[in-house]
Amino acid sequence: MRLIDSYRDKKTVDILLTQIGNINVKHKYRFMEVCGTHTMSISRFGLRTLLPENINLISGPGCPVCVTSQGEIDAIFDLVKNNDVIIATYGDLLKVPGSNGENLYMLRxxxxxxxxxxxxxxxxxxxxxxxxxxxFLSIGFETTTPASAALVKQLVKENIKNVSLFVMNKTMPRVLDFIANQKEVMVDGFLCPGHVSAITGERLYEPLVKSGFACVISGFEPVDILMSVKLLMEQVNKGKFWVENNYGRVVKSNGNELAMKLMYEVFEDCDACWRGIGIIGKSGLKLRDNYKEYDAIERFNIFIDYDKSLPGCRCGDVLLGRINPTDCSFYGKRCTPDNPFGPCMVSNEGSCAAYYKFGG
Known part of the structure; x- marks a missing residue:
């Protein structure tokens, strides 16, 4: 039997659903899954429809493409059109629309x-x-940033001078703290991202539990997620909060210390603009001074208008859990995976794409 089969076992799922259904049915629980892969898995396996009505799973800002500001996206197009360069990018960015409707697919x-x-x-x-x-369009959270750092180190080692990075990387701690302090979001706890946690370890979430939020690090299969929901409910009911690692087969307590060391050897914290949120202090990354020669923003004198937005697009509200994707008037009409208006409908980890493909 494949290892993954045990995490999709129907009997185990039924047992967990029964146990969850017997826990304090009068309390209404709101848990935010931060990782975009969680959002996709929850929709793909129909977990929202299986859970009792008193449990609400809401999506958070866990999709790197989705949280990238419109000003940065538009700056990419300006860079491409005004300079004779080769753009190297992950596939998710190809269909993200600019303010005038163009995307990198069109330019290519x-x-x-x-x-x-x-x-x-x-x-x-x-x-x-x-x-x-x-x-290189460098984008992502702590999960993928160490690989960008490895690239910079290799460029230095091989004395390669014709490469630069357009750095749009962000980190999780400050945005989670921001969400925790939003009164209109009102979450009881967080389904913490397994991928990010594999790099950062458990300590990332300690400020959240100290502020009274349940935190469970979860894998991405149905049994992982349902067990994590059950553990979150138990923490809320006890009124005692701690970082529970329910993804021990991948996430270690201290994370990947070598990856974190490499990341902060090349990058340092800086303020960053998040779509629908604005500037959050020390929530992004920039190249350290001794690696500035590889900074595309400086090399090409790139201007980024952080005040730009897509009129009518409600990706920002979706990312903060203020609304469900289906509450946006563009959803499924003006905005579909084949013709996306906003980034949440583009990315494989986007909430709108998950709802569209698999249902809420």
């Missing part, structure tokens, strides 16, 4: 050099086989 179709990579180190081979400047 008319001749601009936009290439999809699967690892930042793929940039090395591109750079060695061209005389042009190569710009």
């Amino acid at each position: 179709s008319i001749g601009f050099d936009v290439r999809v990579i699967y690892s930042p180190l793929d940039v090395i081979s591109i750079a060695k086989n061209t005389g042009k400047e190569v710009v």
Whole structure:
């Protein structure tokens, strides 16, 4: 039997649902899943429809593409059109629309050099086989940022000068603290992201539990998520909160210390703009001074208008759990996966895409 089968076992799921159904049915629980992969799994396996009505799972800002500000997205298009460069990017960014409706797919179709990579180190081979400047669109949370740091270290080691990074990386601690202090969100606890936690470890969530929020680190299969929901409910009922690691087969208490060390050797904390939220202090990353020569924003004198937004798009409200995707008037009409208006409908981890493909 495959290892994954035990985490999708119907009998185990039924037992967990029965146990959850017997826990304090009068209390209304609101738990936020922060990771976009959780959002996709919850929708894909129909877990919201299986859980009792007194349990509400709401999506949070766990999709890196979705939280990237419109000003940064538009700045990418300005960079491409005004400079003879090769753009190296993860696939999720290709269909994210600019303010005028264009995306990187469209630019590539008319001749601009936009290439999809699967690892930042793929940039090395591109750079060695061209005389042009190569710009890597570095995006992601703590999960993928160490790989961007590894790229910078390799560029230095091999003395490669025709590569720079457009850094849009963000980190989790400050945005979680921001959400915890939003009165209109009102969550009881957090289904903590397994991928991020594999890098950061458990300590990331200690400020949340000290502030009175239940926290359970979860895997991504139905049994993982339902067990985590049960553990969150038990913490809320006891009124005692701690960081529960329900993904021990992947997440260790201290995380991946080597990855964190590498990340902060190359990057340092900075203020960052989150879609629908605005500037959150020390929630982003920038290259340290001794690696500034690889900063695309400085190399190409890129201007970013952080006040830009997509009129009518409610991705920001979805990311903060203020509304469900179906509450947006564009959802399923003007905005679909084939013709997305906002990034939450683009990314494989976007809440709107998850609801559209699998239902709420």
